[in-house]
Every structure is written in structure tokens, then in C-alpha cells.
Amino acid sequence: MSDLVTRVLRDDELRAANTLFRASLHVPPVKDEEWVTTHRGYQPERTLGVFDEALIGTAKSTDALLRVPGGADVPLAAVTGVGVRADRTRRGVLTSLMRAQFADFAERGIVAAALHASEGVIYGRFGYGVGTLMRSYKVRRLAARLRSDLPTSGEIELLDIDAALNRLPGSYAGLPLRPGMMSRPQHWWYAVERGLRASEEPVVTAVHHGPDGIDGFVVYRVVRTPGSDGTLKVDDLHYGTPEAFAGLWRFLLGVDLVDEIQVGYGPVTEPVELLFTDPRMCTVTEVEDDTWVRLVDVEAALLARERAAGPLVIEVDDPFLPHNAGRYLITPDEVSRTERDAQLRMGADTLAMAYLGAWLPSSLAATGRIRVSDPGAVAVADDLFGARSTPWCGTFF
Ligand SMILES: CC(=O)SCCNC(=O)CCNC(=O)[C@H](O)C(C)(C)COP(=O)(O)OP(=O)(O)OC[C@H]1O[C@@H](n2cnc3c(N)ncnc32)[C@H](O)[C@@H]1OP(=O)(O)O
Numbered sequence: 001m002s003d004l005v006t007r008v009l010r011d012d013e014l015r016a017a018n019t020l021f022r023a024s025l026h027v028p029p030v031k032d033e034e035w036v037t038t039h040r041g042y043q044p045e046r047t048l049g050v051f052d053e054a055l056i057g058t059a060k061s062t063d064a065l066l067r068v069p070g071g072a073d074v075p076l077a078a079v080t081g082v083g084v085r086a087d088r089t090r091r092g093v094l095t096s097l098m099r100a101q102f103a104d105f106a107e108r109g110i111v112a113a114a115l116h117a118s119e120g121v122i123y124g125r126f127g128y129g130v131g132t133l134m135r136s137y138k139v140r141r142l143a144a145r146l147r148s149d150l151p152t153s154g155e156i157e158l159l160d161i162d163a164a165l166n167r168l169p170g171s172y173a174g175l176p177l178r179p180g181m182m183s184r185p186q187h188w189w190y191a192v193e194r195g196l197r198a199s200e201e202p203v204v205t206a207v208h209h210g211p212d213g214i215d216g217f218v219v220y221r222v223v224r225t226p227g228s229d230g231t232l233k234v235d236d237l238h239y240g241t242p243e244a245f246a247g248l249w250r251f252l253l254g255v256d257l258v259d260e261i262q263v264g265y266g267p268v269t270e271p272v273e274l275l276f277t278d279p280r281m282c283t284v285t286e287v288e289d290d291t292w293v294r295l296v297d298v299e300a301a302l303l304a305r306e307r308a309a310g311p312l313v314i315e316v317d318d319p320f321l322p323h324n325a326g327r328y329l330i331t332p333d334e335v336s337r338t339e340r341d342a343q344l345r346m347g348a349d350t351l352a353m354a355y356l357g358a359w360l361p362s363s364l365a366a367t368g369r370i371r372v373s374d375p376g377a378v379a380v381a382d383d384l385f386g387a388r389s390t391p392w393c394g395t396f397f
Pocket of ligand 1: 089119
């Protein structure tokens with residue numbers, strides 16, 4: 001593999017990278033007329049390519065911010081567009097891309113990286129772990145009744161695509177974020193634009209106006225098949241107040257010619273079923289991994305999140321990013337390197353699974369992912385990393 005070259009791609013090489021990525025997912029290339037909007041989704045200088053005689057592998061990222069427990073934001077690289085030419089897989093091309101990406105992230109002070117994995121076996125070896133979770137659910141639109149004690153204030157307004165692209169970025173930026181959520185950089189909205197404009201079904205955006213402006217929105221499509229009522233598919237749903245939560249659902253339940261509402265990407269701990277007089281109107285169809293998170297700078301990551309318990313000494317193994325390897329003393333006041341004996345030992349991937357609160361350390365210990373030298377430390381770690389709600393990213397990239 002020594003004759004491989006891995007480097008940042010020039011702007012005029014991005015289309016080939018996009019075509020390669022799509023081919024690796026068995027998806028046709030974008031059409032000429034779609035390339036203009038697709039291209040705008042690429043942040044300059046953030047796409048890597050691996051070459052032998054030709055381009056054989058690619059990965060890209062977008063700079064953003066990650067909300068961590070306690071409310072701080074850390075620099076995030078949102079990684080996507082990973083693909084290797086089918087006749088060049090299993091020769092270390094992805095490994096080379098990951099090494100080059102992490103070197104760049106570390107140099108630029110990125111604290112964490114995140115991605116949506118196409119398969120569960122790929123990214124653990126590079127120190128990524130399941131850091132947020134998501135659930136899919138469906139609601140019986142014709143039978144569901146909202147509880148009478150829900151708030152009723154606020155107004156719904158429909159926006160066309162141009163107005164939505166104009167107003168949603170600012171609206172999203174003003175909403176409170178859960179741990180695991182991220183800022184949405186302009187390049188992300190550019191990438192969304194192509195999907196909105198290329199959709200076969202009309203895409204509808206409804207915003208909820210509260211007393212201080214837009215405090216929630218939903219983006220959806222209605223899919224109708226001959227002989228049956230439609231299915232309303234929610235692509236994006238965010239809100240900042242109970243009024244907006246109830247108001248958006250009141251609106252969705254009122255959309256005509258719809259039998260079922262499907263939400264494919266929601267938070268695990270979002271009490272939608274409690275909006276209805278009969279909670280069984282909502283059926284959870286799937287709970288699965290959302291983002292895989294990689295702590296590029298373990299010390300900075302631990303410092304940034306809330307630490308309401310401790311002291312705790314953990315040892316982190318990180319063969320892929322050795323600067324992270326070693327022992328850390330974590331207390332409510334500080335995070336520092338230490339020579340003290342470790343109470344818990346874990347890989348960087350496992351720490352990433354606990355970091356945002358997706359998995360309790362006791363669960364990680366029970367499944368052998370955390371090696372325990374001091375059994376009393378497991379409860380301390382649960383108090384330290386345990387979350388009030390299951391982290392969720394809520395932005396697909
Ligand atoms: C964030 C995103 O964009 S997710 C989309 C990822 N892309 C895809 O799924 C498209 C289709 N797949 C591909 O393009 C490629 O197979 C990739 C990118 C998944 C892997 O690329 P490769 O160059 O084959 O990976 P590489 O050779 O560096 O593999 C490193 C190790 O991971 C293993 N590995 C990599 N991919 C897989 C896989 N899909 N299944 C099982 N093992 C895998 C390799 O066997 C190797 O193991 P080893 O070190 O024990 O020998």
C-alpha cells in the first residue's frame with residue numbers, strides 16, 4: 001500500500017469523489033443539473049481522496065459544533081461521503097483516510113468527530129462508538145386524539161422551499177439543543193437543498209410561531225399509493241417549547257388524506273405517546289444507533305462536559321490516536337493526566353459510548369467493554385456519565 005497517495009482533493013475533483021461515494025453505496029451519479037446544488041454542500045478543503053493510478057477512495061467532513069452534557073459546545077467534524085472503489089476494498093484505503101482525517105482534525109483543534117455508519121462493523125476499530133441513539137415510530141393519524149390539557153397557543157404557517165431554506169437555519173440555531181445535537185452549518189443546509197428540490201413528492205415545511213417567533217418546525221412529505229390513504233413521512237421535526245411540540249402534532253394530525261404518520265428519526269426519550277389520550281396510538285418501530293462518535297481529544301472532551309461526580313481514574317486505550325492513551329483523573333473541578341492506579345479501563349470507542357450518556361458505564365462493564373479494577377468506581381462512573389435523557393443527534397449528514 002506504500003504507493004497510495006492520500007491528499008485533500010481540489011475543487012475540480014469533488015464531482016469524481018461524489019460519484020465514487022455514490023457508486024460505493026450502489027446509487028447512480030447525480031445528474032448534471034443537480035451537481036450545482038450538490039457541490040455547494042461540500043465545505044472547501046474538507047474532502048480527502050486516495051489515489052493509486054486513479055481516485056479509489058474518499059471521505060469528507062463538515063465543521064460544526066457538538067452540544068455535550070452540561071450545555072457546552074465542542075468543535076465537531078461531521079464525517080460522511082466515505083467510499084472505496086469496489087475493486088480496491090480491504091487493502092487499507094479507509095484506514096489511510098481515517099488516519100489522514102484524524103491528523104487534520106487534531107491539528108485544527110477538533111474535539112470530536114461523528115458519523116452515521118452504513119454498517120456496524122466498520123468504525124469501532126478507528127475509535128468510534130455508538131454515541132447517540134434514535135427511534136422510529138408511527139402514529140395512527142385517524143384514530144389518535146390529543147389530550148385536552150395540552151397547550152393550544154401559537155400559529156402554524158406553511159413555507160415554500162425558498163422560504164424554508166431562508167428561515168429554517170436561523171430557527172434551528174435558536175432552538176435549545178439536547179446533548180448529542182449539533183449546529184447546522186450552511187454547507188449542511190446546502191446539502192439539504194438538493195434533497196428538497198429533487199424530491200418526487202412535494203416537501204412541506206410548517207413552522208410554529210410562538211410569542212418570540214418561530215419556536216418549532218416540521219418538514220414532511222405525503223406518500224400516496226393508489227387505493228390507500230397516504231402516509232405522512234416526517235423528515236425533520238424540532239421544537240423548543242411544549243406549545244410548539246403540541247402545536248406541531250396538532251397540525252400533523254389535521255393533515256387530510258393521511259392514514260399514518262411516520263417519524264423515521266426521533267429522539268429515544270421524546271414523550272410523543274404521552275400527547276395522546278391513548279398512548280398506544282404511537283408504535284415504536286425501531287430503536288437503533290444514530291451517530292458514532294470519536295473523541296479526537298479525550299482530555300478536552302472530558303473537560304467540556306459536566307462532571308457532577310468523582311473523583312474517578314480511568315485508563316483509555318487508543319492505539320489509533322496514541323496521544324489520547326493514558327490515565328485521567330476526573331473530578332467535578334478538574335480533568336488531568338495522572339499516574340494513579342486506574343479504577344476503570346476502556347478503549348476510546350467505549351469512552352465515546354459513555355461520553356454523551358447513550359450507555360451507562362455499568363452496562364459497558366457488564367458487557368466486558370469496561371474492565372473494572374475497583375468495583376465501587378462503576379457507580380461513580382454511572383453518576384458521572386449518566387444522562388437525564390438519551391442523547392440524539394437529530395441532524396442527518
Ligand atoms: C460515514 C459514511 O459515509 S458511512 C458509508 C461507508 N461507505 C460504505 O459503506 C460504502 C461501501 N463500502 C466501502 O466503500 C468500503 O468497504 C469501506 C469504506 C466500508 C471500507 O473500506 P476499506 O478500504 O475496505 O477498509 P480497510 O481496508 O481500511 O479496512 C480496515 C479494516 O476494517 C475491516 N472492514 C472494513 N470495512 C468492512 C466491512 N464493511 N465489513 C467488515 N469489515 C470491514 C477490514 O477487513 C479491515 O480489517 P483488518 O484491519 O482486520 O484487516
